[in-house]
Amino acid sequence: MIFRKLKRADSAGGIWGPVAVVVAGLVLLVGAPMVTGTFGLLQLTVLAALAIFALAQGFIWGFGGILCFGQSAFLGLGGYAYAVGALNMTDTTGAVALAIIVPMLFAALLGYFMFYGRISDAYIGVITLTVSIILFDLFNSTSGDIYHIGQAPLGGFNGIPSVPPLNIPGNPDAQLDTNGLWYAAMGALILCYILLKWILASRFGRVVVAIRENETRAQLLGYDPRLFKLLTFIIGAGISGLAGCLYTNWGAFISPTVFSLTMSAQVIIYVLVGGLGTLIGPILGAVGIQYLINVAGGQHVIDPNLLLGIVLVAFVLLVPQGVVPVIRAGFRRLIPAKQPSTTLAQPVSQEASR
Amino acid sequence: MDLYGLVGFNILVGIGTIALITVGLGVIYGMMKIINLAHGEFMMLGAYATYVANTHGINIWIAMLIIAPIFVGLVGLVVERCLIRFLYGRMIDTMLATWGLSLGLIGLMTSIFGNDPRGVPTPVGSFSIGHYAASLYGFVIVVVAILALAGFYAMLSLTRYGLIVRATMQNPNMAAALGVAPPTIYMATFALGAALAGLAGGVLAPISGVSPVMGAAFIAKAFITVLGGGAAIVTGTSLASGLFGFIDTFVSFKSTPVIGEVALLLAAVVMIRILPQGITGRFLRRSL
DSSP states (O other), X not given: OOGGGGHHHHHOOOSHHHHHHHHHXXXXXXXXXXXXXXXXXXXXXXXXXXXXXXXXXXXXXXXXXXXXXXXXXXXXXXXHHHHHHHHHOXXXXXXXXXXXXXXXHHHHHHHHHHHHTTOOHHXXXXXXXXXXXXXXXXXXXXXXXXXXXXXEEOOGXXXXXXXXXXXXXXXXXXXXXXXXHHHHHHHHHHHHHHHHHHHHHSHHHHHHHHHHHOHHHHHHTTOOHHHHHHHHHHHHHHHHHHHHHHHHHHHTOBOGGGGSHHHHHHHHHHHHHHOTTOSHHHHHHHHHHHHHHHHHHHHTSSXXXXXXXXXXXXXXXXXXXXXXXXXXXXXXXXXXXXXXXXXXXXXHHHHHHO | OHHHHHHHHHHHHHHHHHHHHHHHHHHHHHHHOOOOTTHHXXXXXXXXXXXXXXXXXXXXXXXXXXXXXXXXXXXXXXXXXXXXXXXXXXXXXXXXXXXXXXXXXXXXXXXXXXXXXXXXXXXXXXXXXXXXXXXXXXXXXXXXXXXXXXXXXXXXXXXHHHHHHHHHHHOHHHHHHTTOOHHHHHHHHHHHHHHHHHHHHHHHHHHHOBOTTTTHHHHHHHHHHHHHHOSOHHHHHHHHHHHHHHHHHHHHHHSOXXXXXXXXXHHHHHHHHHOTTOHHHHSSTTOO
């Protein structure tokens, strides 16, 4: 199993790593608009949205041990909830809230049946995958005038065009421009990262990781794995919904392709390539893989699906723990003396998990 | 009365279709505990094999009933040797690897044949139920599904290979101690499951059309049915196909096919809460 190789990766809980990540993110947040033009900024914005999506998947999979193969369901629901909300309300702040709450409610309902049915990991993967496929079919079939929510036509395969952009809360006329959207997306990414780090450092997060390591033992200690898994799943869905909201804003457009299998596969690949059981890994994975897809798509050398497939198979076979843990382990081997705390802490953590 | 006849016929065809698309997945899952996420793409390969053979002047029946399963069975053999056998005992990794395979096959076929859907002619005409016309091809699907399930059941219960397979399923170590090579059995089983997927793809090609992404249209139903059926391959697939095929076709008739699929999913989600191990996890546990 992949997780067995992870124990070391997440037991190293230094404060400086996350701080460095946040500082780098802030530098990028402020610096990017000065360096790059409108086009580059738009590219970076969609990358930030996808990185938030990857964070959600990395959290529930890498730390919660929940194998969700259909995370795109929540991305899509968030995107659609935002589009419908924004078209029906003058102030889009409520739509953002909808984009987070609707996927969370959906996840709560679906998760109740999955986790309280105590089905195996593989079944959870299959059920979530199936849910995203069926949502794709469902939204595809909503073409025609009878399918609308309030003033928002769902539009079937063509989706919803000209979705109103975000505005400053309480002031519907102050709509965000390209720069503003970048600040919102990158700011949201940094906040999500801090939020997840905080959750993982909290008592709740420790129980979640404990359940991933040994569900029976956690249960014998008095924690209900079903409830903790459900809550983890719901948090992931909310963050995915936020990503969907930003993704919709980026193109001012949403269509059923957000529910597609390729979307679900991409986020799995981001996390797997970046590194399970880390938070920075999924972010880097999202950036790296999207860059690869853009290059491949731009040059028409190789079909993007074929490329994604090859990357996924290669990583499962050869580097199942992902890039970031491998690099981290390599650094530790190179400079063991500089980090006495982690080497000391390691046997203790291994003992605890034995 | 005619309408009831038509609906009854359609429900029968719906059950047959679900059984046909599920049996290959069920064989691989039931025997090897591997969920093959590339199942839809194996079906897609079967459909393309039928299409290519048919455009080269080969009889359509031979193309879909013989060439498609053999071709996809060989593909399954190669996949097992090159990919799956490194991942036995790592269920999640197998799912990820077969998902990668699924994406890769979609990309590969898009590169070769392009995105546009191709058609395979329907080899039989239609008949009438009172005022309504129904395609005779529905009967073909039902017959092929029954033959596939019955043939597999006979193989498991009557032949020596079936006995060895069942023994390997129950206890691979004991089987190995008695002189059976489990890796060979796994290889053959995976190829058999792939061949059945190819058969399903070939037989359904005239109805669904042939395109690189056609697999996605089937796998949702196939996965739900396998989970609903549980561990016993033939009994589970038959019972779950019957249940889900009925729900799907009936609701589709009352509203739209998409709503039918949603009803199917809802039924399955409620069912895993009540029967987490599938139908045969609680009833008929000793069946095949």
